[in-house]
Each structure stands twice: as C-alpha cells, then as structure tokens.
Amino acid sequence: MSPSLLPRDRDPVRPAAGRPITLRIDGERVDGLGGQTIAGVLLGSGLLSWRRTSTSGEPRGLLCGIGVCFDCILTVNGERDVRACQRRATDGDELTTQHDALPGADARVIRTEGTSRAGAEGPDATRGPAAGA
C-alpha cells in the first residue's frame, strides 16, 4: 500500500535502464535513478510525506506535483524550501525534512518523526479493506 516505481520490464513505454543514485533523507538512505526529481525518488521508495506543518504538526508530502502548492518543500544540501517535485535529484544529495514549529505549537513533534514511510505500522495503520464499505 504505497507509491512505487513501475519496474522496467513491465513498463509499456520501455524506459532505458537509468543510472542508480543514492540520497539521504534525515540520514536514512533512499535509492533512485538519475534524472528523477527528488519527489520521484522519495515516492518511488515508498515515502509519502517529508514535512510537518507549523501549527498542527501534520505530515505533508506531495500534493500538486507541478511546483504550484509548495507542500513538498524540504532542505537540499543546506538550501531550505526547495520544491521536491521540481528539483532533480543528484547522487549524494543530503535531504532534511522541515518542521518550523510556532511558539506554543505542539512540542512533541520532533524532526525524526518528519517522515512517515508508507505502509509503516502506525497507531492508525490498518491492513486490508477499511471497515464500513
């Protein structure tokens, strides 16, 4: 139950093989292909969110995918507020998730929680079809 990169051998457009690249997000390794956007690499590795909002500390990731909404911003090699859906990934990029807590906002949100791996066991994670269909 996560986003994923379509394997080459099943792809009707037959993409070339691509060059493997490695990025780190908050120190954790993610693998991608040269020419992918940062969002493409993160989503292709099953990540859905890489930011926490300032007021409620909610997770956010990609929304529009075309550079309009700024929901997917993160820090790339020290540069803040970079739209992950618009910036091409380069081998060795160091990514840092962003959470700018407002004074008085929920202090329990810490940065290591900034990413949520799709399908990970969380308090709300469910398996199989949701109830009430």
Add this chain to the structure above:
Amino acid sequence: MTLVAVVGAGPAGLAAARSARRARADVVLLDTADQLGGQYWRHLPDDRPAERPEALQHGWRRFRRLADDLRDDDRCRILTSAQVWAIERSETGVARVHVLLGPTDGTARERLALDPDSLVLATGAYDRILPFPGWTLPGVFTAGAGQALAKGERVALGRRVVVAGAGPFLLPVAASLAATGARVVGVHEASGTRALARGWLSRPQGLAGAPGKSLELAGYVAGQLRRRIPYRTSSAVVAAHGGERVEAVTVARLRPDWSVVPGSERRIAADAVCVGHGFTPRLELPIAAGCAIGPDRFVVVDDEQGTSVAGVYAAGEITGIGGVDAALAEGEIAGHGAAGARVDDAAVLPARRRRAVYRDFARRIDAAHGIRPGWTSWLADDTVVCRCEEVGYGRLRDTAAASTAGSLRALTLGTRAGLGICQARICGRTVEDLTRRVQGEQYDGTSLDRRPISGLIRLGELAADARALDDTPLPSKGPSS
C-alpha cells in the same frame, strides 16, 4: 530584427515560438522546467528516455517536430530551468522581463534581464482542488500530480487509487495511473448526466469539426472499459480517512448542485486519491504585465491573441481551458502576431479555423463540469481550507461573517488564509468563493490572483546584478527532448 520572448514551453508556447520564427523574428523561449513540452507532454528525463513514449503520450510526433524544429534553429534560443519572476511595465507596454537561470529554488541562480520587442505568455494552468475533510493527508494528490508522476517518473502514486473531481481530464489521469501499475478503483465525476449531456451533446455539429479530440476522448472511454475502471457520475470523494496517510475515502452521490445525497456515503479502502475540479490559469505574469483579465478570470485576447497591453500576446490555458488543440492553434496565431506579421495572412488561416473549433471545447467543459455551489456540504468546521497556514472553514466563515469591511484583504490578514508559501495558488479561488457567499453584496470582489513576485527568489539573488541576453553565453540547445 524583432525579438519575441515566449514564456512557457508547453503546446501553446512551442507553437508560438515556431510561428514567430517562421515570421522571421528572433525568439527566446523560456520555461521553468528543464525539458520542453509543459505538463501535457511531460516525459521521462534524458537520463532514461522511453523507447515507446507514444504508449503514454498523445500527439508525441507533433511534439517531436515542434521541439526539433526549434532546437535546430540558431535564431531560437531555448532557456530551460528559467523562471520569469517579474515583469516590469513601461508606459507603452512591457519594459523588462526578469529571469532566474538555474536549479529550482536554488540559492545562486543567475539573473538575466530581457528587453524583448514583444512577449507571448503561455504559462498554462494547474488543477483546482476543492477542499474536503482529510484532503491534507499524505496520499491525497491533485489529478495533475497523478499524471505528472506517471509521465515524468513512471511512479504510480498508489496501489489502489480513487480518481475524483470534475472534467474530461480525469479520464487520461486514470489511464496514466493504470498504465503505471496502479489499480484505479473508480473515477468519480461530480457532474450529473444531465449537466454532461447539456455540455457535450448540445450542438453536436460543433463537435463534428473536432474529430481528433472526440477520438482522443473515445479512446480514453474505451481504455476505461477495457481496464474495467468504474466511471460514476453524480459522485464525489467527500472525505479521506487515515492517521498519517490516506487509508480510505468516503464517496457519496451528489445532487445536481453537488450537495451530498444524505445516506449515500460509502467507505472505500484506498491508498491514494487523485482529485481535480477543473483548472486555474497561471495568471501572475499576465497580471504583472498589466493584461486585462475578463469576468471569467481568463486573460482577455483579441483575434490576434493580443492582450490589452501593446506587444503582449497570450495563448493556451490562460485564455480559457480549451485543451491541447486550442493551445496549439492559439500559440501559432500569437507567435505570428508577436513577430509583427498580419493576422489575416494565409499562413495562419488554418490555425484560426482550428481555434474556432477547439475553443468550443472550453465552453462545453464549463457547461458540463463547472463547479456547483453545493460542494460546501462536504465541509466540516475544522476542514482546512488554506493548507499552508492551516486555516479551517469554520474560522474563515465566521471571520468573514463578523467582518463588516467586505474586504478580502482584511479577511486574509485576519485569518492568514491565502498568505502562506503557495501565495493562495491552491486556496485562493476557494477563499474568494466562500467569502462571496458569506458577505454577499458586501464583498469587494477583489481576487487573490495578484503576485508581483512570481516565484521564490532568494535575497542574495535579488541583490545580484542581472545580465543582458547578449552577455549570456549561448546556452546549449537544452536537453535532447
């Protein structure tokens, strides 16, 4: 020699650039992306090109011809990764176009100042998305995101994806998701069959002139049947559920005004939902250039695609949501005019005929799929309307009701709605709509479309000097695609 600057390298901009070159003007073609084609022809990067792009793309050969013609042409300079962040006006028209060259949202991009004789704006449009409870959860995407990640990355946004919203664009999105390995569990079109018939079946003689478009749509419908993707009308995703991500959605039947039929709600397991309720034109540059915007909130153009500002032309979705064929025709006419050639030239007569046919699509789309007022029945008081500043519907409505000023500016300053990092690009139209409903006659009618600085620029970049085009080394002809 006339220098024409074309902003946007989607179908309209590519057609404008080639047409201006054919009319013997020099051209500078700019796009924020690092490849040509815009959103419509978004494709895999040069690092891993597709052997069979046409399996996913419509009109791919048309794109190749346009892109190759321009790339092989020494008098067309193609600047990719080029963001136009401001347009300076003079008394007679446009004085200067300010550009940043370099990686998206970088910190040390090169500044360039262009002084073209005329300007073609072809900045396109992006998905409008109406809020609903849970729409801020990771796993909720715009329909355009589903398309962009499928075409540009070959990434499927989920395994079980629900597509919802309004408009013919939902069909190609569902097709792209399915061709990227996702299972599309349903396409939910908010409009009812009566509205669809009113838009698409009235004046059938108008559609007869557009065989390509009808075939494209028929192809999507056939593809849906083959893949057994259920297509439901009068239906919408009215809530998304989950803790840290989407796990399920609630779909409901809608009345003709898009309000929910009570008791019709149904919960469906899904790990992604792609939503789009039509499109919002990217108006910041036309507004910065001083172009008049019509009551329909698109750039006003004349028969030559000229705007209200001398020397400034507009083409494509910023003049009305008409699709790729209208954009190509409008671009061709705009580039021709921008180069100083006459609109009644035989060279652009076919484009003018095509424009008339395909513009009809814009009217049909609006009649069939336009947003209806009952959608607010999906909202709860704590449903976020402005995602950036996390402003809820209840707070926005109550503040608007308490205000006697009737000023949108006072409302946004009071609630911070629309003042976050996206600068109201996502919530602007919704905030305006909700304000108008609460304040009625009192609402001052201002819009949140004005953004004098179009895009993110760092202070260090702002402080740096800008170079002129002639001092800028001729860029490589850009990527090969």
